[in-house]
Amino acid sequence: MINMKDVYKKYANGVVAANGLNVKIAPGEFVYVVGPSGAGKSTFIKMMYREEKPTSGEIYVDGTNLVTLKNREVPFVRRKIGVVFQDFKLLPKLTVYENVAFAMEVIEAPSDSIRDRVTEVLDLVGLKSKARMLPTELSGGEQQRVSIARSIVNRPKVVIADEPTGNLDPETSWGIMNVFKDINEQLGTTIVMATHNKDIVNRIRHRVIAIEGGLIVRDEAEGVYGYEI
Amino acid sequence: MKFRTIRRHFRESFKTLGRNGWMTFASVSAVTVTLLLVGVFVAIMLNLNKVADDLEHDVEMKVYVELAADEASTTALEDQIRETPGVAEVIYSSRDHELEQMISDFGDDLKLYEQSNPLREAFYVKAANPQQTAKVAQTIDEYPNTYEVVYGEGKVEKLFDFLNFGRTAGLVLILALLFTAMFLISNTIRITIVARKNEIGIMKLVGASNSFVRVPFVLEGIWMGILGSIIPILAVVFGYIEFYDYAEPRLRGEMIQILPPVPFLYIVSGLLFFMGIFIGIWGSFMSVRKFLKV
Ligand SMILES: Nc1ncnc2c1ncn2[C@@H]1O[C@H](COP(=O)(O)OP(=O)(O)O)[C@@H](O)[C@H]1O
Ligand SMILES: [Mg+2]
Numbered sequence: 298m299i300n301m302k303d304v305y306k307k308y309a310n311g312v313v314a315a316n317g318l319n320v321k322i323a324p325g326e327f328v329y330v331v332g333p334s335g336a337g338k339s340t341f342i343k344m345m346y347r348e349e350k351p352t353s354g355e356i357y358v359d360g361t362n363l364v365t366l367k368n369r370e371v372p373f374v375r376r377k378i379g380v381v382f383q384d385f386k387l388l389p390k391l392t393v394y395e396n397v398a399f400a401m402e403v404i405e406a407p408s409d410s411i412r413d414r415v416t417e418v419l420d421l422v423g424l425k426s427k428a429r430m431l432p433t434e435l436s437g438g439e440q441q442r443v444s445i446a447r448s449i450v451n452r453p454k455v456v457i458a459d460e461p462t463g464n465l466d467p468e469t470s471w472g473i474m475n476v477f478k479d480i481n482e483q484l485g486t487t488i489v490m491a492t493h494n495k496d497i498v499n500r501i502r503h504r505v506i507a508i509e510g511g512l513i514v515r516d517e518a519e520g521v522y523g524y525e526i
Numbered sequence: 527m528k529f530r531t532i533r534r535h536f537r538e539s540f541k542t543l544g545r546n547g548w549m550t551f552a553s554v555s556a557v558t559v560t561l562l563l564v565g566v567f568v569a570i571m572l573n574l575n576k577v578a579d580d581l582e583h584d585v586e587m588k589v590y591v592e593l594a595a596d597e598a599s600t601t602a603l604e605d606q607i608r609e610t611p612g613v614a615e616v617i618y619s620s621r622d623h624e625l626e627q628m629i630s631d632f633g634d635d636l637k638l639y640e641q642s643n644p645l646r647e648a649f650y651v652k653a654a655n656p657q658q659t660a661k662v663a664q665t666i667d668e669y670p671n672t673y674e675v676v677y678g679e680g681k682v683e684k685l686f687d688f689l690n691f692g693r694t695a696g697l698v699l700i701l702a703l704l705f706t707a708m709f710l711i712s713n714t715i716r717i718t719i720v721a722r723k724n725e726i727g728i729m730k731l732v733g734a735s736n737s738f739v740r741v742p743f744v745l746e747g748i749w750m751g752i753l754g755s756i757i758p759i760l761a762v763v764f765g766y767i768e769f770y771d772y773a774e775p776r777l778r779g780e781m782i783q784i785l786p787p788v789p790f791l792y793i794v795s796g797l798l799f800f801m802g803i804f805i806g807i808w809g810s811f812m813s814v815r816k817f818l819k820v
Contacts, residue, residue, distance in 0.1 A: 348731065375733035386728045390545045403734045405528045447732065 298324045298455055298487045299345060304354035306340055306511070314340035315351065316511035322489060324454065327481045329498050330491040331522055332508040338491040341508060342459045345489065346378045347371050359454055376404050379448030379486075381458035385440045387432040387447075393419065394428040397447045404451055418446040422476050438469030445476055455487040456480060462494050470494060474501060498522040527737070535738075539745035549718035550750060556714040557754025557805060560707035561798050565762040567703055568794055571696040573784050578689040580782050582656040585685070587663045587677035589649040595671040600647060603671045607649055612662045614654040621645050646673060657686050704801075712809040719743065719813040726817040736818045743810045751806025752799070759795045766791055 299322040306315035314337040322328055330338050343349040344356055347363050356363040361374055387396050394415055401411045419425045422442040432440050441461055448456050458477070462470035474497055480486045492498060498505060498521065505520025506513055515523065543550045589607065591600055607616050619627070624645040629636045639645075653662045659682060663675040719726075729739050770787055777783055 346731075369735070372730070372733045372735040372738075375731065380731060382731075386731060388725055388728055390542075390725075399729070399734075400732050402531070402534050403729075403732060403738055405531045408530060 298322050298326070298359060299489065300355075300357040301344075302355040304344065304351045304356060306337075306344065306349065307352045314511050315344070315354075318354070318508075318511070318513060320506065320513065320516075322487060324487055325481070325485045327477075327488045327503040328490065329503055329505045329520070329522075330489065330508060331493075331498060331505055331524065332514075333524065336508045337511040338508055339459055340511075342457055342489065342491050345455075345457050346375055346380050372403070376400075376451060377453055377455075379445075379451070379453040379456040381441070381444050381448045381456065381461045383460040383463040385432070385437075385444045387440060387443055389432055392429050392431055393424060393435070393443050396432065396443055397450050400447050400450050406451075414450055415446075418450045421449075421479070422446045423472075436469070437465050438472060441465060441469075441473055442476065445473070445480075449480055449484070449486065452484070453486065455489065458488070458490040460491055460493060462492065462497065467496070470497065495522040495524070527741075531738070532741075535741045535745055538742040539749060542742060542746050543749055546718065546722075549721065550746075553711070553714050553718055553750045553809075554754045556711045557751055557802055558757050560703075560710055560805075561755050561758035561802055562761060564700075564703055564707060564801065565758045565794060565798050566765075567700060568797065569762055569766055569790075571700060572790065572794075574696060575693060576785050577782050578692060581685060582689060583652070584781050585656045585659055585677065585682050586650050586652045587659055587666070587675050589651055589666055589675050590673040591647040591649070592671045592673045593646060595647075599671050603669060604649060606669055607651060607666055610662060610665055612653050612655065612658050613651055615650075615652040617650040619648045619650060621647055624648060708805060708808070711805050712812055714809075716809070716813040719810070719817070723817050726814065730818065739818060740811070740814050743814045744807055747806035747808075747810030748803050749806070751802035751804070754806075755798045755802030759798050762794055762798070763787075763791050766794075 299320070301318050301320045304315050304318040305313070307313050316337075318341065330341060332338050340349060344351055344363070345358060347366060351364060354364070358374065359377055361377075363374065366374060388399060391399065397415045397418060398411050401414060406414075416425065416428075419428055422445055424439060424442050424446065427435060427439065432443065435443070441464075445456075445458075445461070448458075456477075461477075462473050465473065477488055477490065478501065481488050502519045502521075505515065505517050505522070507515035507520075507523060589603075591603060595603065604616060604618060607613060621643050624647070625636070625639060625643050628645070651662070651666065653659045659677050660679070663677050663679075666672055667675045726739055730736075767787055770784065773784055774786075
């Protein structure tokens with residue numbers, strides 16, 4: 298599903314955030330990406346949906362080479378990948394329903410299928426009753442659910458999440474993890490999640506990729522968090 | 527782009543106008559103020575231009591015929607003048623008619639000349655292009671049986687210089703005003719779009735193509751341009767009709783006339799309307815372009 302070969306990323310300011318990454322993630326896998334702050338987790342994630350382009354190396358997502366991809370083709374790849382952000386990135390003036398529907402309008406889906414599907418995923422993340430509210434009227438956990446609903450509404454093969462529980466309290470975080478678990482188990486969606494949440498990584502066991510200084514220092518099938526903080 | 531997407535963009539562009547309340551208001555106000563200026567200015571300039579045309583077309587030359595010329599050669603001269611390139615109009619005036627004119631201009635004292643009229647026959651000639659008067663006069667002056675051509679030499683050239691200067695100055699002023707207007711409006715629209723920079727970034731991250739982001743913005747710009755042109759159009763239309771009703775009776779019979787409201791006001795309204803739309807499209811397009819690279 299995702300395949301990185303010798304990926305190297307140097308930012309304009311000289312910081313090397315990826316220093317030769319080699320990774321294969323199979324369809325249906327659930328992968329945690331862990332590591333200290335500044336290790337390069339976000340860079341790793343951002344390169345998967347072309348928010349950042351590697352300086353060298355190859356990245357394939359669902360068969361598409363993201364490195365040679367032309368700028369105007371980028372939207373088409375992003376539509377196949379669901380992305381969940383730590384700061385939710387919801388459109389502030391749109392309602393919960395409209396935010397989720399936006400991702401389907403982008404792919405020019407017919408309006409009745411938008412209506413059915415948006416209702417369906419809002420039900421899945423438990424927000425059907427808040428469809429008409431604005432993001433600002435929701436709690437952090439609820440906003441993150443909207444963001445997840447939006448990421449899965451087009452039935453992507455892979456959902457990528459950068460610290461989706463980073464801004465949430467522990468209880469809410471467990472709720473969010475359950476949503477990811479359902480998506481992964483019931484829909485077979487591949488999930489790549491950068492996280493700082495030790496409890497979650499240790500309790501819901503999945504593959505763990507640990508990154509430090511732009512390098513993969515550990516890659517374990519039923520891994521643990523492995524850091525003290 | 528599918529039809530339903532176009533429909534979506536229209537719907538979205540209307541909704542955003544409302545959602546961005548004060549920003550819409552700021553942009554529409556900027557368009558209104560500038561178009562109001564442009565409208566008033568264009569109305570003034572077009573009328574000044576009309577006045578200049580009237581003044582120009584009032585310029586004519588008077589061709590005096592040799593006293594010795596008989597009827598046949600006078601007719602021949604008239605034909606020759608008519609066939610001269612650049613001549614638009616030739617009016618014959620007999621000696622008696624000339625004298626009558628002079629008597630009515632200078633008084634009955636001149637009536638004593640009715641016994642033996644010392645005046646010459648004349649042709650009043652207008653050039654198709656008034657600015658060519660001097661050249662045409664020179665040509666006619668060469669003809670046999672032309673005694674003299676008079677057209678207010680010197681004065682006419684000064685008038686033309688002045689009118690040409692006025693026209694150029696007016697054009698430069700209108701262009702400068704337009705430029706300022708575009709700058710003001712694109713800046714206002716830019717400010718409102720900078721405020722939406724994050725939104726544009728999010729749309730792109732969710733997989734929206736550039737055109738998907740841009741089209742609603744551009745449509746929004748069109749609506750703002752149209753909204754912004756309403757007040758200026760109404761102001762210019764009603765203002766001008768008022769002005770015309772006041773000025774027209776007072777100018778009746780004068781050499782200088784102002785433009786009648788039709789089709790003048792249709793033209794100015796159309797101009798303001800399309801300028802509003804153009805400014806709206808251009809402003810949105812330029813402003814949104816910067817933020818699409820996500
Ligand atoms: N856009 C950027 N420009 C320059 N340096 C960056 C940028 N993004 C991240 N970095 C740097 O790259 C390194 C890795 O950052 P990041 O991938 O965000 O790490 P993490 O998500 O693991 O905290 C850090 O040193 C960070 O300062
Ligand atoms: Mg990070």
